[in-house]
Amino acid sequence: MPENIKIPKKIINSKNFKLAFIHKSFDKDQNNERLEFLGDAVIQLAISEKLHHEEQHFNEGELTRIRAKLVNTSFLSSVCKKHDFHKYIKASKGTNSLSEHQKDKVYAGMLEAIIGAVFLETDYFYVSKFVYTLFGDELYSLDSTKDAKTVLQEYCQSNNIELPRYHSTEDNKSNEFVCTLNINNMTVEAKHVQKKISEQLAAKKALAVITK
Template identity: 40%
Template sequence: MCNLEELENSIDYHFKDKNLLLTALTHKSYKNHQNNERLEFLGDAVLDLLVGEFLYHKFPKNQEGDLSKMRAALVNEQSFTSFAQAINLQNFIRISHNEESNLGREKSSILSSAFEALIGAVYLESGIKIAKKITYKILEELYPKIDTQSLFIDYKTALQEITQARFNEIPHYELLEEIGPDHCKKFKISLLIQGQEYARAIGTSKKNAQQNCAKIAYQKIIEQEKI
């Protein structure tokens, strides 16, 4: 596990109680230690409020129905996984050796839960104002031009359109691995363009994993074009 100060620097907040931070980073598979499930419960409620407030002020002309749809697009496992990855949270989570072997640091369920727990821990120690500052900063970084289109974009379709225009071919999705038991299976997918891997991701279904891959690849191509 990396130096926790790196994580604290990335969110511009340093915990007074380091044990509280460690608890937020501890998955239930990490035996003989208090895990982050209670903090996850708290953080989920805090994030639901903060994202709702963010959208309320960001879109003063939108009606309740639109705001609810946008919040649903942001307050979910996939979105919180992106939040976690934005601060490299995967490098700091404490998981068991078995989870490590099963690519636990890439699992959306573990990443999103850890992010919720982290925000819950910040709220518990320093209140809503600091939790808001951290959450808003990540939202602004991930969605610099947030609108309904950017939230509801079908990345598979968008990527196919952009690769056909630029590379004269469509992306190829390759199943790398099926992880976990049948009742809780995850799928690891690789995305290739012209034989080159542009992304790999895990999802709760093949379709979900492909969408996750497509989002990564789409954003990568857009960023490359800006250089």
Template identity: 35%
Template sequence: MLTAADIESFEKAIGYTFKDKALITQAFTHSSFVNEQKINKKSDYERLEFLGDAVLEMISSAFLFRKYPQKKEGELSKIRASLVCEPALAFASEKLNIKKYMQLGKGEEATGGRNKESIIADMMEAVIGALFLDGGIEESKRFIDTYVLTNVESMQMFSDSKSILQEIAQGQNLGAVRYEICGESGPEHDKIFDVRVFVGDKNLGEGSGKTKKAAEQKAAYEALLVLKKKNNVFKEH
């Protein structure tokens, strides 16, 4: 159950206080939670997610339009898609610990809903929708700029991080890329996998996810950030 203290904690994290607390509560409320309520039923996040998705598309499109004046429509669309895809939004949400605030039904909770990228990404968009209604376009834009568009060059690689890492390792003769499971946690129906990625003999990144592939993608992305910081070896991407 989302408490007043939870809402205050989230408001402090994003630097905005909601005038209408019902909006941010709705943004964190899953339909499974609503369906289990016998009385005083509240709205779930889906309408806010619909609105937030549109706001996110508009803000990110305008940002990319200004940032890349020479790029064609197809190129801009591809970059935007990589920035607002489910894995990228779920990854961006980790800074805010969105999972902590979710109101889920018992069944959804039991089947691992708190770690589903689809729900996490939808709730990020619902928060954007809530901010738009409560604080206007400037507040929703500030949130998007801070948590989604912070590093476009890096984030656009997120959706294809494994293949990009493989390409760079081969092109720069950095050694073979291999992934190693270093831990598992949670019940059988809701496992979280921890993975390390090695390039040559160096451990360059770690990631966690509900599937091995998702964990490997996050580990590869962390490795790409390390390589970029050290050598700027993928400035052509």
């Protein structure tokens, strides 16, 4: 199991969790398809809840577009491989000859099954935090944050507000970038190990204040 994600032994040793790694090509009767179905719904809800809470400056259409990028096959497969879950899959040898796109579908499905299994062994509160931990910085590296700077600039332009000014410095102690954003006689700060994301997070903070 991945070292950077702590999963209680009680969950790891559960029947559902073990089943999450079994592809239908390995066992046509006892496999992860039903867990995949459940996990898909859990991920959709967890991401929808987070976006609704944190992306208050986006409308329904924008939220839907952002969510789609966070739950698509390619992205879920990358999360699965990032945490090395794919190394533990039980599948027929024929899966090795699949195209990359087909492999992505297998790995994405397995990740959904894992999340479905964790949900069954715990509860929604626990599994939602598990999802956010798995996704990590990727939650802030797609359009949800990239759009924040654009939205802020467009808001300023349409409301005759001076454009935001960004200044980033590196904190050598924490190895994080500290972005200071000045706008409309207001200053906000945000930190992240990536300079670009620290700027986006600062833009989100500013938007949350000036659009109230």
